[in-house]
Amino acid sequence: MAEFVGGDDAAGGGRADCDLIVVGGGPVGLAAAIGARQRGLSVVVVEPRSLPLDKACGEGLMPGAMAELARLGVEVDGHTITGIAYRQGLGPRFATHDFEGPSGRGVRRTALSGALVQRALSCGVTFVDAKVTALVQDARGVTVSLGGGSGIRSRWLFGCDGLHSPVRRMAGLEAAPRRRLVPARRRYGLRRHFSVTPWSDRVEVFWARRCEVYVTPVGGATIGVAILGGRGLDFDQVIASIPALAARLDGAEPDSTLQGAGPLRQRVRRHGVGRVLLVGDASGYVDALTGEGLRVGLAQAAGAVAAIAGAAREPVDVNRAYEHAWSRASRGANTLTAGLLALAHSPFRRLVVPISAAFPAVFGAAVERIAR
Template sequence: MPGDLDADVLVVGGGPVGLAAAIEARLAGLSALVLEPRPGPVDKACGEGLMPGALRSLHRLGVDPDGYPLAGIAYVGGPRRVEHRFSGGVGRGVRRTVLHAALAARADELGVEHVATRATSVEQDARGVVVDGLRGRYVLACDGLHSTVRRLVGLEVPGRRAGGAAWRTARRADRRRFGLRRHYRVAPWGDLVEVHWAPHAEAYVTPVAPGLVGVAILGAARTDLDATLAALPALAQRLAGAEPDGPVRGAGPLLQRTRARTAGRVLLVGDASGYVDALTGEGLRVGLAQAAAAVAHLDDPAGYERAWTRATRDYRVLTSGLVAAATSPARRTIVPAATALPGVYGRIVERLAR
């Protein structure tokens, strides 16, 4: 292995969480090198709604992306509707490419370096890690749901092997859920994220700009975006005549499990560290918290495991429970129950918003 360091921290994956991890490293006084083969802002399927806690985390990093104010979350099922407005500040709907560009600009400002390469090999010794010939003291694997680094260091759990209690709950409910997203050129009709519950899928509507909304669909592998909208006549009417802005993009399967979050000097961060589902819209908030925890615990793998558990506990428990209900006969009771118990619904939203 070469002896000279290319950077203190190699960050594999240049998406939003990878860039946030690199920014965290620079703010901690460490050099950071991002390994990402794709140039420029990368568009992927995601809900694009930043909870108030996620927005505060971005502000702490010196990032303030343009978008559309989000005041809360509404669940909609047929004629029933329940909504809760955040009590601790507003969130923001931000198009993923806009968020990516804002994080990239901040990373550049702080001196984060970039190499256009895809990780294909990982080797470790007592003093560092080499990824495709580049050497760092540590590696933060931020390379997404289907992380190559996770597989290379032996932390991937293939198939349906057991994980912790929250993972087992999600596994029992797992129907290989996937996500789809398309933007529509239409003026937002409110300042809430709307979750419309179709018979077999959920449609998330997020305003991301004054003349643009994103519609994300979560469902089984063969879920079709247009067919789901056809099953939601109120939402379809809102979008009638609206011109799509870009293609339908997809991601999944969503459920991913890991044996652990660390392997020597390699730390898994964001979706690479394990993922339940996008149903609660917390992916970025949780990913940002993991990025901060990873940089704070580079020399303490056990400490990062504990911090990861704390940062993801609410997400794992709440999301696993909702996915279990959403993929069972109890699905039809979710919106009626939320409507009948608005206080409980509000407390859940507030936990997600932190």
């Protein structure tokens, strides 16, 4: 990565150094950068961490995400995912559904990140190894200040910097915490890989008493195990509480260090202001419960790129256009996630798997909604 020093007027107003600054080098940020280059825009990605990036996540790419990666010209290695299975943590009940169309893929996050980085470089994306310390925007562009006193000015900026987005805060887009009579249930995630031959081509979701455990095949001899639940999760204790899973992992060697993420729920006032748009987890997040976060994030990235590319051809209200695109990409997924999350927090949690098994058509329709 190179140190980028903007033009003489990079401190505020004037000539732009590029069409788009993408803050954040995760999958959604890189997808946005690649998509913008495909539209002929010049792009700078600002990311202080060493690439490729890792993250505590389920690592299952739904068929819709695979289709978007193909459109971007990104190829990833991994393990075929044919569907989703819900399993009762302490019982024999289960519900399964195989995708009606193309398969998904289990891909280690580092492998996905590496493939996206290589594609972005081949497209002519510029990478800057730095941290954004401030941003100022005016009617014609956005100027970001970087560590060391340098800066960049662009016509547009995408905040793709994750759950705890500094861009969201700098742009004044964070929503004030809601006043609640009952304290909010904050949710967190843990993830670790194991060296073991996958026993299923499906993502298996074990519904334990107070958390969900996701098992995703990510290679011929590797699985990823992710746990979602409240504060204070103990990874080993959770696995031990599910005998069927504990038996599968008995003697398996860990293939990665334990990583965590959260709290997951993030709220925003809106998804853009002026020439700054929030994309991916930075634009607000409900939960990882349904496992479709990356599919939604990639769709948001495509919508954001389309909005600014449209403005280059004719006068367009970019914020309004992006709000419509964000809603199309996210609203249905967020509604489904919020509904399932409410059920998971209710006294009826133990009925999720039995109901799914009793009504396979309903379960299948929900899986297909998640997949596309």
